Amino acid sequence: MNTVEAEIAFALENLGFSPALIKRRIMEVAAVLDLSDCLQQATSTLSGGQKQKVVLASVLAWEPEILLLDEPTSQLDPMAAEQILNSIRRLNEDSGLTVILAEQRLERCFHLADRVLVMKNGGIVCDEQSLDKLSHWAMKNEPSCLPPVARLFAGFAFSKIPVSIKEGRGVLRSLAPQFDFPLSFPTASPGCGNKLDAEKSFAQPVVEVEKIWFRYPEGKEVLKDISFNLKAGEFAVLMGPNGAGKSTILKNLNGLLRPGRGKIKICGRDSKGVPVAELATTLAYLSQNPDDYLFLPSVREEVKFSRQHLAVKDDIDGRSEQVLQRFGLSQLAKLNPRDLSSGERQRVALAAVMAANPRILLLDEPTRGLDSRHKEELGRFLQQMQAEGVAILMVSHDVEFVAEYAGKVIFIADGSLLCSGSKYDMLSSSTFYSPQVSKLFRGIAQGIVTLKQAQKLLQRILHQRAQQP
Ligand SMILES: Nc1ncnc2c1ncn2[C@@H]1O[C@H](COP(=O)(O)OP(=O)(O)OP(=O)(O)O)[C@@H](O)[C@H]1O
Numbered sequence: 001m002n003t004v005e006a007e008i009a010f011a012l013e014n015l016g017f018s019p020a021l022i023k024r025r026i027m028e029v030a031a032v033l034d035l036s037d038c039l040q041q042a043t044s045t046l047s048g049g050q051k052q053k054v055v056l057a058s059v060l061a062w063e064p065e066i067l068l069l070d071e072p073t074s075q076l077d078p079m080a081a082e083q084i085l086n087s088i089r090r091l092n093e094d095s096g097l098t099v100i101l102a103e104q105r106l107e108r109c110f111h112l113a114d115r116v117l118v119m120k121n122g123g124i125v126c127d128e129q130s131l132d133k134l135s136h137w138a139m140k141n142e143p144s145c146l147p148p149v150a151r152l153f154a155g156f157a158f159s160k161i162p163v164s165i166k167e168g169r170g171v172l173r174s175l176a177p178q179f180d181f182p183l184s185f186p187t188a189s190p191g192c193g194n195k196l197d198a199e200k201s202f203a204q205p206v207v208e209v210e211k212i213w214f215r216y217p218e219g220k221e222v223l224k225d226i227s228f229n230l231k232a233g234e235f236a237v238l239m240g241p242n243g244a245g246k247s248t249i250l251k252n253l254n255g256l257l258r259p260g261r262g263k264i265k266i267c268g269r270d271s272k273g274v275p276v277a278e279l280a281t282t283l284a285y286l287s288q289n290p291d292d293y294l295f296l297p298s299v300r301e302e303v304k305f306s307r308q309h310l311a312v313k314d315d316i317d318g319r320s321e322q323v324l325q326r327f328g329l330s331q332l333a334k335l336n337p338r339d340l341s342s343g344e345r346q347r348v349a350l351a352a353v354m355a356a357n358p359r360i361l362l363l364d365e366p367t368r369g370l371d372s373r374h375k376e377e378l379g380r381f382l383q384q385m386q387a388e389g390v391a392i393l394m395v396s397h398d399v400e401f402v403a404e405y406a407g408k409v410i411f412i413a414d415g416s417l418l419c420s421g422s423k424y425d426m427l428s429s430s431t432f433y434s435p436q437v438s439k440l441f442r443g444i445a446q447g448i449v450t451l452k453q454a455q456k457l458l459q460r461i462l463h464q465r466a467q468q469p
């Protein structure tokens, strides 16, 4: 339908609900999903997350008996995701709604489930109602199907593994009531040497954004006075609520949109008037919807196409095969991209934009739909790109991924830049944009962001406890 309100009303009208009831239901779901302000907006102009909310609203409004949800929060900011999953949990408890949820980001939903089923190669390999039993099974067979907090404790042979932050904090308190808190803990990331950072601070930025403003035709001001820099070898992430303007910033950088005021320099050169095709040779862009890219009949041709059309004409076949292999796509090379799962399509699209060896990589929510193994591969791949000097600017709601792999975080809210800094400062001081381990150790130790840091700290606490009489 054309507008948000009409879209939500559509199913209800077809089911013959009275106009008064339809109005009430729309009002209720719009409030829960924070859509009240855009009920009259055209659906085609919504941000990715807003679209996902509208679709969710249209099924929730109808109050079905059984709700099947396929990664319903993959594009939602952490606050919206928590709010929606809690509302669904409420409907489950109060109205007896049956919910079957397929999800990769376990930290968002694991603690809400009554029962967990693990699927592998088309079969169900584990079906548990007790999260404790499931955790023990997972530790032996499939650690990736545990949320980070459970994975942390499971690595230390606890008899009962906490699966939520609250339970985890309980365990910490019982372990270490006698210690002086807060423990100070170094905040430098292991493996991200200071030497490299020092070199980077002298380097000329490859992306310079100076006071840009932007508005869509007939829309309100979406970007307001945004400035930031990106250097070669830097891995920065744009975070912030749905509709904040993150995707709009990326599109301004790659020339699909042009700022109304302000300046953007790419590798020292003003991008004003430079055609998108020319910018694309230095600046690869992967949009929020991978299907935007995929139009050829096979995965191999997709990868070859961008290699061919983006200035790199040498050894197209050989390099394309390398890229396919690097992204784990060799097996799928002959298939039609439209027949792949959404995670696989995402990987094909990423492989296609990377085939041209860009100096700057812009990624809009690349981890959505990826399972933990492929996320890990993507993370390692991006860090490798970073080490080779590629500057990466990624938009993401995936706090756990950002915590593990990124370097810098830039917060955007309502079109303005709120704050930016190293992930250690940014993610450990936020309420919602914090990884699980950071929340777990809040008030106990500062600057804990990665799983590795948390493991070290827990080891230290256990060691100290063992020394106590
Ligand atoms: N073509 C358009 N015309 C008018 N308004 C638009 C258009 N595209 C986006 N907007 C609006 O601009 C704002 C910013 O959109 P943008 O897609 O940049 O958000 P975002 O931060 O990427 O959000 P999300 O996390 O949901 O993807 C939103 O309020 C959106 O509704």
Ligand SMILES: [Mg+2]
Binding pocket: 047, 048, 049, 246, 247, 248, 288, 364, 395
């Ligand atoms: Mg977006």
